[in-house]
Amino acid sequence: MATRKTAAKSTSKPNVSADELKTYYREMLLIRRFEEKAGQLYGMGLIGGFCHLYIGQEAVVVGLEAAAEDGDKRVTSYRDHGHMLACGMDPKGVMAELTGREGGYSKGKGGSMHMFSKEKHFYGGHGIVGAQVPIGAGLAFSDMYKGNDRVTFAYFGDGAANQGQVAETYNMAELWDLPVIFVIENNQYAMGTSTARASKSPNLWKRGEAYGIQGEEVDGMDVLAVKAAGEKAVAHCRAGKGPYILEVKTYRYRGHSMSDPAKYRTREEVQEMREKRDAIEHVRQLLLQGDHATEDDLKAIDKEIKEIVNESAEFSKESPEPALEELWTDIYADAAPQNA
Ligand SMILES: Cc1ncc(C[n+]2csc(CCOP(=O)(O)OP(=O)(O)O)c2C)c(N)n1
Numbered sequence: 001m002a003t004r005k006t007a008a009k010s011t012s013k014p015n016v017s018a019d020e021l022k023t024y025y026r027e028m029l030l031i032r033r034f035e036e037k038a039g040q041l042y043g044m045g046l047i048g049g050f051c052h053l054y055i056g057q058e059a060v061v062v063g064l065e066a067a068a069e070d071g072d073k074r075v076t077s078y079r080d081h082g083h084m085l086a087c088g089m090d091p092k093g094v095m096a097e098l099t100g101r102e103g104g105y106s107k108g109k110g111g112s113m114h115m116f117s118k119e120k121h122f123y124g125g126h127g128i129v130g131a132q133v134p135i136g137a138g139l140a141f142s143d144m145y146k147g148n149d150r151v152t153f154a155y156f157g158d159g160a161a162n163q164g165q166v167a168e169t170y171n172m173a174e175l176w177d178l179p180v181i182f183v184i185e186n187n188q189y190a191m192g193t194s195t196a197r198a199s200k201s202p203n204l205w206k207r208g209e210a211y212g213i214q215g216e217e218v219d220g221m222d223v224l225a226v227k228a229a230g231e232k233a234v235a236h237c238r239a240g241k242g243p244y245i246l247e248v249k250t251y252r253y254r255g256h257s258m259s260d261p262a263k264y265r266t267r268e269e270v271q272e273m274r275e276k277r278d279a280i281e282h283v284r285q286l287l288l289q290g291d292h293a294t295e296d297d298l299k300a301i302d303k304e305i306k307e308i309v310n311e312s313a314e315f316s317k318e319s320p321e322p323a324l325e326e327l328w329t330d331i332y333a334d335a336a337p338q339n340a
């Protein structure tokens with residue numbers, strides 16, 4: 001086995017194997033390439049409606065999914081494609097949903113912001129800012145009620161963190177010791193509003209203190225740091241100690257949505273994050289500097305990912321549009337769930 005040199009950035013990080021690093025590299029790259037393809041299809045008019053890309057934030061969801069176990073749940077906002085891919089949903093089904101086709105997760109009737117997978121315990125995809133936070137507490141309540149030790153990840157943005165329903169949820173979650181991890185994906189902006197303009201206190205996680213909730217800030221451009229913080233939060237929740245807040249500092253490279261003119265920040269600011277803090281490049285360097293992978297190994301992974309993404313785009317173009325009769329289905333539940 002190759003000798004392992006520790007890269008400068010990883011000195012205080014947990015031990016990690018070459019296979020693990022490659023897995024994170026692959027998973028983050030899948031999200032990035034998938035999102036780039038979605039951006040292209042949007043430009044070609046194949047995706048309609050809103051489309052919010054996750055490019056730049058990949059390490060957040062990949063790090064936290066690495067800390068999750070089977071049966072754990074997740075719920076997020078409209079910036080949701082990365083979360084779906086990271087929890088193992090099929091890229092074909094996600095892309096086909098983006099293009100409004102029958103083969104999509106919501107049979108082409110939901111689009112970018114409305115996809116679900118019972119199998120992967122992915123509960124959306126929510127377009128109303130902050131709405132997923134009380135839903136996340138509800139999911140955690142169901143696990144507590146059933147007496148299992150599953151944990152729910154409720155993801156939301158820095159903008160959503162200012163919502164009243166988030167404060168109410170914090171209170172109830174701590175009061176009932178709910179096993180929910182509140183993940184604030186602080187990407188520095190809520191549409192065109194920077195956190196400095198919207199939040200008096202720069203430490204969003206500290207608001208949990210008012211409710212007795214423990215939390216911490218995490219470097220969201222470092223997948224290993226995210227994973228380590230995720231493991232700590234998961235252990236806290238599984239032990240029945242109640243909720244936990246992770247404020248993950250990250251950055252979105254693209255506009256808020258595909259129609260964002262991005263006049264609220266400079267190109268240099270974005271460029272600097274891409275060049276100096278990119279999460280995928282960080283893992284790439286750990287792999288290369290640690291002699292865990294050669295440039296050729298990484299090229300092979302790039303190729304493999306490109307194929308998966310191209311296949312998903314092909315599938316989404318070939319899948320038919322939903323039949324007209326589908327307008328009248330999936331409106332009401334057919335039957336009440338039986339011990340679901
Ligand atoms: C209740 C509500 N208010 C306003 C909007 C319009 N809106 C959509 S996204 C957004 C910004 C949210 O920013 P943030 O929570 O930081 O998440 P990010 O987009 O950065 O992931 C706003 C104001 C909305 N969808 N729902």
Ligand SMILES: [Mg+2]
Nearest residue numbers: 157158189190
């Ligand atoms: Mg934000």
